Amino acid sequence: MATHDTDPQDRARFGRLLGAGIWLFFLGNPLGALFRNDNQLERYSGVVALVVFVPVYLYGLGQIPRFHIERRYLAAWTYVSVLLACFAVTIPGAGDQSMTCLVFISALAVAILPKWQAGGVVVVTFAAITAAGFWVDGWSAHGNNFAVLLAAAAVWSFRLAWQRQAKLMAAERDLSELAVEEERARIARDLHDILGHSLTVISVKAELAERLFDDDPVRAKAELEDLQRLSRDALADVRSTAQGIRGISLPGEIASARMALESAGIEPLLPTVADEVPSRWRELFAWTLREGVTNVIRHSEASTCEVELDADRIRVTDDGRGPCPDDGSGNGLEGLRQRARLAGATVTTSAGPGERGFSLTVTVPA
Template sequence: MTKTAAPATDRPRGPLGAPNGFTLLPWLLLGMGAVSNIFQGQTPQPWIGGLGLLVFNSLYISIVFRAFVPATRDAPSTRISLAVLAAVTLALALAYGDSWLLFFPLLGLATGAVVRGRWLGPVMFGLALVAGAVAWRHEGWGGISGILYGTFLSGMVTAAILALAETVAELRETRQELARAAVEQERLRFSRDLHDLLGHTLSVIVVKSEAARRIAPRDMDAAVAQIVDIESIGRQALVEIREAVTGYRESSLTDELDRARAALTAAGIEPSVSRSGPPLSPRTEALLGWVVRESVTNAIRHSGAAHCSIQVSAADERIRLVITDDGAGVGSAAPGSGLTGLTERLAAAGGTLRGGPAPRRGFRVVAELPADESTG
């Protein structure tokens, strides 16, 4: 059975760079004074102190490692372990004082690693007050400040550092996700460009090849002319594919209209092309050029039309392209087709693309873009 990797947010941070449970282990050296007291016989009932030290260290290690995994950090068992750690710390500090008071800053570290959000400040403030009160009981007023501030600051600084580390990790994951999205977007762009380029070019090559085959028996010179056109179209297609790969293709609408007129004529469809209005921006010309290319390709392939009209008009607010044929009313607006991809492209530029049966007969494609897209 294949194992599914856990989400990145549910994994402990790696040992390189980002903090992890090992980062908080060296602070256990604060308890070496208590260990020294036990071995030097300065602790009454040393076996109780040793047992308490063992329980404290075990709970502390468990908590700090669980704190770096969001799923276990927020688990009730971790909160219970933290509460038990606090009770053990309080009992040891009340019983022995002296070096045992330094377990309060360690408790602050564990608390800062676990508690998040609006509860962090009140919890750490209350914990610091308890630590200060216990220190006052054993050391008087002179021993309060170090334990009180040490407990409070250890928790707040730990929480701040870990929150910053988690934010950095999330930013890295976001950057990786954006990179993956950019790759997917580029793949989509290339697939659309390749579809539009090859679909149109191959359709024209097929039409011209059929024309050359039909007229070759009676007019070889005309057939050779068609073959020369096929060679020219193939060479131009290679250039356009290279431009599409590098992402620099900016199709001129005028060139696309000329190619559409030639392709329709070669297919036996009478073209009618009209254009009015001010010059358009390169981006708008490129988008409308793709629509012309795809729609004319569909008309040649599917419509069986005798006439195809292409009208481009630019007004103050909208730029409108209408392509209408008088064929059988068969279009290519199904999901996954070229027109669907072009619809997404125009929508990204604030425009629309609609395809469907013409009012009387045939198929019509209407593309619109906002006029501000026409400003260079």
């Protein structure tokens, strides 16, 4: 049989009820006083009131989030009023021991009412118990007035902790939604970069093939073959982007490199298309472009960066200060070399034209 994890809200509710239920044994004081009362009507009416008091109190505690999230404060006052009515019914039979009920009423009020209303209930309850201990003949507060303050303070601390947890969970949900929206926007940008040019070229070649179909069938066939290749490449790029948060596309990297270089104050001399690069080499070339441009921005102090892109080669060249002291053997280039080895390609680094700057070249098998 399959098992399912308990919902976090159910666990929190169970924890509240368990914590509250432990303290209900203090209701043994009014219950004992009721059973010592010889008046059967007062005794049994008080017992029934306590029997109603306990589940109403526990159910109210179990609904704390709903009272605050849905602002059901009228219903919260209804629960408090029911408990006050039960307390009133126990007074004739339990006497001053009935004031133990006010401790639980104050705790529930602090848990489910707006803070200023809850504070008012606590003050009134404390004053009522204290006054009754002084002014009602034969009655004593039995420390219930101070128990009200302690219970209110404890419940208030739990309430603050719950509110902080609720805000944290809401913030996590907002961050998750924001991350999803940002990822959707990123995919949309990548798809625009990938398909914008590819579909335009496909449309132009399709029109050319249609015009050449009667006059030059051989060239028309070549154009149709190009259409098939371009379609497969565009589809591969789309699949890579859609699968892939971890995916990387060459057209997308060209667009990103242009933006990054311009932001760094470096003039980008980049190709506008990547159609002649076969789909099997596009990911490797994209990683090469990313690593090369990153190094130019970080280390070169260059004014221009040029990218040359062919079917079997990509070269990233700058006119900066030249290779780093480690001779270009940093972690990024080493990772690129590993990728190239897996693909059967070679990585070459050298000085740029005129012995200025730095050149990174990746050559793939023909």
